[in-house]
Amino acid sequence: MAWFLNFYRCDRCRRMWTDEWSCTCDDECPHCGFRNMSPFNSEDLTELIVEEAGKFVVLRSPEEAEDDPDYQELGRFSTRDAAKEFLRSHQPD
Ligand SMILES: [Zn+2]
Incomplete structure (x- = not known):
């Protein structure tokens, strides 16, 4: 299993966040709760x-x-x- 730092940008509120996952999977916006955002970039950690x-x-x-x-x-x-x-x-x- 690899470990990734994923970069997300929300389609609804346009804010950005990062999260660490064992895959480049979807996440929920921590600002407005918009779901199923895919990372636009990932760093292999x-x-x-x-x-x-x-x-x-x-x-x-x-x-x-x-x-x-x-x-x-x-x-x-x-x-x-x-x-x-x-x-x-x-x-x-
Ligand atoms: Zn949002």
Whole structure:
């Protein structure tokens, strides 16, 4: 299961919002309640690099995740470049 940050724009009130889901699924407008809005853009958050206490931590959302990304730590690196390099060389099949 991947994890996505979805971007929505309401057809009725024209306001925008974002939400995180395990798919690029429809959502309800938090401003006016208009339903079944499809995302106009999605960012894949399955793999993330976050900075923590001066280290760069590589996280991945496992296949089983559904309601929550349930990130698992794959490694810690002293530079962001090292973390990116690790991700490049550890792509799932
Ligand atoms: Zn709306």
